Amino acid sequence: MIRVKVPLDLHAVALGGSGAFAxxxxxRIRDVLRFAVREAIGSRAPADKLVRSVHRTxxxxxxxEFTIDFNGRSFSDADATVVCTGIADVRFFxxxxxxxxxxxx
Numbered sequence: 644m645i646r647v648k649v650p651l652d653l654h655a656v657a658l659g660g661s662g663a664f665a666x667x668x669x670x671r672i673r674d675v676l677r678f679a680v681r682e683a684i685g686s687r688a689p690a691d692k693l694v695r696s697v698h699r700t701x702x703x704x705x706x707x708e709f710t711i712d713f714n715g716r717s718f719s720d721a722d723a724t725v726v727c728t729g730i731a732d733v734r735f736f737x738x739x740x741x742x743x744x745x746x747x748x
Contacts, residue, residue, distance in 0.1 A: 647678040673721040
């Protein structure tokens with residue numbers, strides 16, 4: 644499990660004039676993945692490693708190699724939107740198809 648801090652969307656609060664966005668932030672799964680990869684490789688990792696790792700992770704999600712469990716909800720689409728606040732728990736699960744491929748080798 645990777646715990647990521649969810650940033651506040653201050654721009655949405657200012658534009659909408661609603662404090663609701665200060666309590667919960669809507670994010671795309673691809674953004675959550677970026678936060679999780681940054682947390683996993685560390686904040687001191689070189690920028691090019693972060694870019695490569697995020698690109699590979701998004702490609703794996705798109706190819707169906709794994710799904711993401713975000714605070715107890717599973718997602719396989721990087722463009723799906725979630726609403727969260729504070730800290731989020733992110734888990735990666737191999738799909739059955741990917742597990743079968745790995746077991747054959």
